[in-house]
Amino acid sequence: MYGIPLTICQLGIWLGTTFPLLKDTHAGGHLWNDLTGWSGDPHLSPFHLASYVAIGAGFWLIVAATWKVLHEAAQKDKLATAGLYAWVCHPQ
Structure with missing residues (x-):
């Protein structure tokens, strides 16, 4: 848990007092939904659906850039320096 989630966790008390609309429930953990006033199911919000697209694109990039x-x-028995791997050099 690093980066944005850790930052939100560390700033949780300040965010809760500054933005009183943040709920202390599972749905309240979806920060963009609360800040924009999304009132529907948080798992069907545009932000959640966009995250599915970003995750899918990331998986595709890993497959296309590295495996082949x-x-x-x-x-x-050479060093991989061709294709997308030339730009996406992930340590995994």
Whole structure:
């Protein structure tokens, strides 16, 4: 839990007093929904659906950028420096 979630956790008391609309429930954990006034199911909000698209794009990028290129480089006993892997060099 690092980055944005940790920041929100650390700022929770201040956010709760500054933005009284934040709810102390599971639905209250969806910060963008509370700040924009989304009143429906938080799991069907535009923010949640956009996060699904971003997660899917991230998985696609990992697959397209690494797996094929790494497999070919391993077969040739070379360093992988081609394709998208040249820009997306993730330590995993």
